[in-house]
Amino acid sequence: MPSSAAERAGFHPLRVSEVERLTDDSVAVTFAVPADLHTAYRHTPGQHLTLRRTGPDGEEIRRTYSICAPAAPEGRTPVLRVGIRLVDGGEFSTYALKELAVGDTVDVMPPMGRFVLDPRPGQFAAVVGGSGITPVLSIAATLLAREPQARFCLVRSDRTEASTMFLDEVADLKDRYPDRFQLVTVLSREEQQAGLPSGRLDQDRLTGLLPALLPVGAIDGWFLCGPLGLVQNAEAALRALDVPRGRIHQEIFHVDDGSAPAPAAxxxxxxxxxxxxxxxxxxxxxxxxxxxxxxxxxxxxxxxxxxxxxxxxxxxxxxxxxxxxxxxxxxxxxxxxxxxxxxxxxxxxxxxxxxxxxxxxx
The missing domain is CATH 3.10.20.30 (Beta-grasp domain)
Incomplete structure (x- = not known):
């Protein structure tokens, strides 16, 4: 993890080593990290990368995407794999899904972000929506692999099964850690053959659901990630269940124009x-x-x-x-x-x- 602001601010051109289609509207992009940059690009689970490219009109385009790969142990080559979902009108996401290919070079800033969990014993949980799974996948995979005394519960919300990112990776965690990884899936626009009924995870539903799944008060850290509305509803539900503010960590992936505060005059x-x-x-x-x-x-x-x-x-x-x-x-x-x-x-x-x-x- 970079140790100074100067180190964090610099971009380096990294070669794309893999582009994997996840769903119709999302891909996972992996970057190769040269040996002399291993220290600078070693990430803490939950961090993100800032990517930069020059647009067709010569303008600079920057976007941040979370690292989904587990954090590499000291001495191992860091794996930089990010999840990118297509956004309507999104200049970088459109480029990533339609043009980016293996062998291309992208300017990448070293990992940043404080939505992180250093592996330690305890019980942890996450409520995520859509592409909000990306940093939480890194957090859960690293935690379960490194800390045998840790447990993780993932509550994820997606529109449909076909739109769900990282299905195989999450299923793999469930297979490898059946006693320590709990998965709860809710689809908002599609009924499941088994599991919870479809619908949105609003505050009322989460307030009733979470205590039925796990001992809310005993959770050492909650990680909320996704669209603004979901994160706000999840935080409100946890506060209503008397979870201390210090145990709640959140990262917003999308802010709807109507829900954001208006800029001051x-x-x-x-x-x-x-x-x-x-x-x-x-x-x-x-x-x-x-x-x-x-x-x-x-x-x-x-x-x-x-x-x-x-x-x-x-x-x-x-x-x-x-x-x-x-x-x-x-x-x-x-x-x-x-x-x-x-x-x-x-x-x-x-x-x-x-x-x-x-x-x-x-």
């Missing part, structure tokens, strides 16, 4: 604001233009500033607020503990005071 920004930022050991200060985010301010002078989604979801642009105050339009990436400690998302932050200082290296 530019009128709330001071007329003249200055940003000081430290990035890769070098500091600079620049005026913040009216209406722009602090990430946009940095990018005007420093093209190496870390970012990916620019939507407050991936957390790549996380920075420490050294001084001043900022207002974030939205935040789907940082845990409350992180914001309490002073971290912000630069892509969503606007100055609320005339002077603001950020440190991307902490």
């Amino acid at each position: 530019a009128a709330d920004t001071p007329a003249h604001a200055t940003l000081t930022a430290t990035l890769h050991g070098r500091s600079g200060n620049w005026p913040v233009q009216r209406g722009e985010t602090l990430l946009e301010t940095v990018l005007r002078a420093r093209a190496d500033a870390p970012y990916a989604c620019k939507g407050g979801v991936c957390g790549t642009c996380r920075a420490f607020l050294v001084s001043g105050e900022v207002r974030m339009d939205r935040n789907f990436a940082l845990e409350p503990e992180e914001t309490d400690a002073g971290y912000v998302l630069a892509c969503q932050s606007h100055p609320a005071t005339p002077e603001v200082e950020l440190d991307f290296d902490r």
Whole structure:
């Protein structure tokens, strides 16, 4: 796992070694990691990669995708395999499904992300929807392989069986660890011959379902991943069941426009604001233009500033607020503990005071 912000921010061209069709609208892409980059690209289960390519009009396109492969033990070659699902109008996902081929080269940033679980004894559970299975597959597979005193329960929701990603990999976990891996599948648009009735996993249903499956209060860590609505419903259900906030970890894979907070008005920004930022050991200060985010301010002078989604979801642009105050339009990436400690998302932050200082290296 990279040890510094400078190391995390750099891209390296990696060769595509495999492209596997998972469903009609998803693929798994594997990258070959050269020996001199093994340390930089060794991941913790649950982390993601930022991929970069140049679009047809010359614009830079960045997207983040979670690593689905188990974490390689120290001394072994890291396996970088990501799951990519087609998004309507998605420039990178369309390219990945229709054009990307073995032998192609893609710019890849080293693994990042804090939606992780270092293997340890205990009982863990996840509620995932759609492509939200991707990081949880890495978490569960690594945990069960390395820690014989660990158990894992996976509750997954998909539209239909044909649209379900990583069916074989999850079935393999069930076969290898029948006493330690519990799988519960819910299909929202298709009836199953056995198992739970079809339908959405909303808060009420999860509040009744989870205690019937496992001892909710004894679970050492909950991992919620998928669309915003599912994650919010699962968190609300767990809180209603008195699960402490510190045991709940979440990662959003998709934010519907209607459910995201509206950006704050530019009128709330001071007329003249200055940003000081430290990035890769070098500091600079620049005026913040009216209406722009602090990430946009940095990018005007420093093209190496870390970012990916620019939507407050991936957390790549996380920075420490050294001084001043900022207002974030939205935040789907940082845990409350992180914001309490002073971290912000630069892509969503606007100055609320005339002077603001950020440190991307902490």
